[in-house]
């Protein structure tokens with residue numbers, strides 16, 4: 378065991394973690410971030426995606442001990458009126474919802490880096506995320522709408 382400090386959705390705490398303990402498990406146990414889900418457990422599905430300083434990380438592959446001092450964002454830390462979440466709901470990109478937090482966090486990363494992604498860029502960015510319900514079309518629509526919404530907001534700001 379060792380002590381590390383994590384800031385999760387703005388809440389900073391010192392916690393004890395096992396040497397090999399996964400970030401996924403620590404986030405769920407210590408911070409109650411139940412939007413962070415294990416799908417495959419081997420880095421192949423994207424359901425466990427969180428952002429560390431704005432960059433996506435598969436928390437099922439990440440050893441928590443390596444993230445001492447990190448700033449972590451998860452889907453359940455997003456505001457109630459989060460634009461990406463609202464567009465996912467509006468587009469019906471939810472179905473069972475198990476994979477959606479990972480897609481939402483990947484979308485935040487994408488739009489942070491590339492405010493006007495093409496269809497192809499959206500597809501490429503989300504290549505590592507799997508939705509067993511197959512709502513890919515709705516997800517792509519939601520991401521396109523979120524990008525447009527931000528462009529309109531920027532123009533009117």
Ligand code: FES
Pocket residue numbers: 414415416417418419420421422423424425426435436437438
């Ligand atoms: S649970 Fe981490 S990538 Fe599938």
Ligand code: FES
Pocket residue numbers: 470471472473474475476477507508509510511512
């Ligand atoms: S919405 Fe069910 S797995 Fe994606």
